[in-house]
Amino acid sequence: AQTVTQSQPEMSVQEAETVTLSCTYDTSESDYYLFWYKQPPSRQMILVIRQEAYKQQNATENRFSVNFQKAAKSFSLKISDSQLGDAAMYFCAYSGGSNYKLTFGKGTLLTVNP
Amino acid sequence: SAVISQKPSRDICQRGTSLTIQCQVDSQVTMMFWYRQQPGQSLTLIATANQGSEATYESGFVIDKFPISRPNLTFSTLTVSNMSPEDSSIYLCSVGRDLLFFGPGTRLTVL
Numbered sequence: 001a002q003t004v005t006q007s008q009p010e011m012s013v014q015e016a017e018t019v020t021l022s023c024t025y026d027t028s029e030s031d032y033y034l035f036w037y038k039q040p041p042s043r044q045m046i047l048v049i050r051q052e053a054y055k056q057q058n059a060t061e062n063r064f065s066v067n068f069q070k071a072a073k074s075f076s077l078k079i080s081d082s083q084l085g086d087a088a089m090y091f092c093a094y095s096g097g098s099n100y101k102l103t104f105g106k107g108t109l110l111t112v113n114p
Numbered sequence: 115s116a117v118i119s120q121k122p123s124r125d126i127c128q129r130g131t132s133l134t135i136q137c138q139v140d141s142q143v144t145m146m147f148w149y150r151q152q153p154g155q156s157l158t159l160i161a162t163a164n165q166g167s168e169a170t171y172e173s174g175f176v177i178d179k180f181p182i183s184r185p186n187l188t189f190s191t192l193t194v195s196n197m198s199p200e201d202s203s204i205y206l207c208s209v210g211r212d213l214l215f216f217g218p219g220t221r222l223t224v225l
Contacts, residue, residue, distance in 0.1 A: 033212055043204055045157075045216035052212075091156060100145050100211050104156040 002027045004094050006105035013082045014113050020067075021077045021108050025091030029053075032096035034068065036076045039107075042087040048090070051075065079110075087112045116141055116209050118217035126223045127197055134193045135220045137207035142187035144209055148180070151204040151219075160205075163190040197224045 003026045013019035025034070036048040042070045051059045051068050058066050065084075079086055092105040117140040127133050137146070146163040160180055161169040169182035184190045194201050206219045 029183075035214070037216075043151075043219045043221070044210075045206065047213070047215065050213060095212070095214070099162070100214065101147065101159050101162065102149075102157070102208070102214055104158075106156045 002029075002094050002096060002103045004092050004103050004105040006092055006108050008108045008112070009106070010109045011110065012111040012113060013079070014082060015082055017082055018078060018080045019082055019110065021079075021090055021092075021110070022076070023075045023105055025075065025092075025094050027073070027074050027094065027096055029096040032094060034066075035093040035095070035102070036064070036066070037076045037091045037093060037104075038086075038088045041089065045091075082112050084112050084114060086110060115213075116143060116215050118207060118209060118215060120205075120207060120217040120220050122220060123218065124221040124223075126225065128199055128225055131197055133197065133222060134191050134196045135205055135207075135222075137190045137192070137217055139188045139206055139209050143209040144187070145209060146184065146190050147208045147214075148182060148190070148209060149206045149216075151206065153202065157206065160192070163192075163207075175178065199221075199224045200212045 019095045032053045034051045048107045049061045063080045065078045089107045091107045093102045119138045121136045148160040149157045151157045159172050161171040162177045163184040165184045181193045202224045204219045206216045208214050
């Protein structure tokens, strides 16, 4: 069974600084997707970034980028120039095989300090 | 991306009653899922809602407790039956294949 581990229950960062959130996963699949979702207090799940396992190039979306290490099964999220609106719970998630089901980590609560 | 709506957005229910949550998508989608997020926890998949056939439930979830309907490719319902306080959670529907989008969620409180 696939598992996703986020070892940082909470993180904090100063506004305009950079923060990295960690995620590791375990799978026997060779083809899969990895995601970071953001959940602000409104509880809406917002897709931040997606990485396809067969792509070696790390995904980037504006201030958000990932460090995907397939051999190490590591998938960290870097947020640059942090903004107050980035404060939220961040979930790492895995989707593999043909069923497209998501397996989530326990989440990391990010606080952004002004 | 798909636009997903859920009704109700929140509800407070009495123990022993049932609540049906609706999920409406603005376009036809093949894959639709129902997730539960218990207070302070991560999301757990309840079931995959299959159009024209019975839903596929994950371990620990059963049809008698969480009956699901999927009458067409844009709509699904999840019923939480015979509720207890342990069912107090946020229930979210999601759609997609290799890119999954979520509805706004239904916050359920059971007294």
